[in-house]
Amino acid sequence: MVAPPFPRKPEGFLDALDRWGREMKAKVEEANAKWRRSVEETNAKLKASADETNAKLKATVDENNAKLKASVEENNARWREFNERSEQAAKEAAARQKEAAEAFKNLANTRIVEGRQVCEPAPNGSPDCQAAAELMCKGKGFAIGKSADITTTRKCSARALLQRDESECRTETFVVKAACQ
Structure with missing residues (x-):
């Protein structure tokens, strides 16, 4: 035999307040969960955007570094060539000076x-x-x-x-x- 269910008491003010508190808590927890998901999605999108921007920036920096390195190497090559020509000109000038001194000595x-x-x-x-x-x-x-x-x-x-x-x-x-x- 099954015992008959207890008769329900009519709900009082405190019961209604308790029920209302539980419902509010559930709604707040649901709203917080939605908010967390929204924040996580936004963070994921921001991270992906930042990663993409960083990759583009790194590629630009690498390209600029390569251009700068090539420019520096080109300028260094030009300076080396200039120095070689200057050195050759100095050697030739020294040889001409020696010839002139010899000619002047012979002129005496x-x-x-x-x-x-x-x-x-x-x-x-x-x-x-x-x-x-x-x-x-x-x-x-x-x-x-x-x-x-x-x-x-x-x-x-x-x-x-x-x-x-x-x-x-x-x-x-x-x-x-x-x-x-």
Whole structure:
């Protein structure tokens, strides 16, 4: 046999207040759960957006770093080339300076002598005044010489002059000054 159910008492004020409190608690807990889910979804979206932005930013930074590195390497190459050219120019200038000093030293030992030495014709027909200058300098007691001044004259026989016949005339070139050492 089953015992009959207890008769229900009519609900009083405190019972209604208790029921209302439980319902409010359930609604607050449901609202809090929805709010937590919403916050978690928003956080997940924000994290995904931040990750995407960070990836794009990292790619841009990497690209800019690569461009900067290439630019720095290009500028370094230009500076190396400039330095090499400067170094070569300095070496060439030093060599020219040494040549100039040597020439100046030789100039101190150089004397200009005067005379008259015929420039004999070279194999190509032009006058060889270098050989004439050396002969003039050696005749004055120097070892070497270079022509410093030459003169050219037209030499004709008396008969050619009287007959005005140019065929018997010839041009002669003379060294009149030589730089001797």
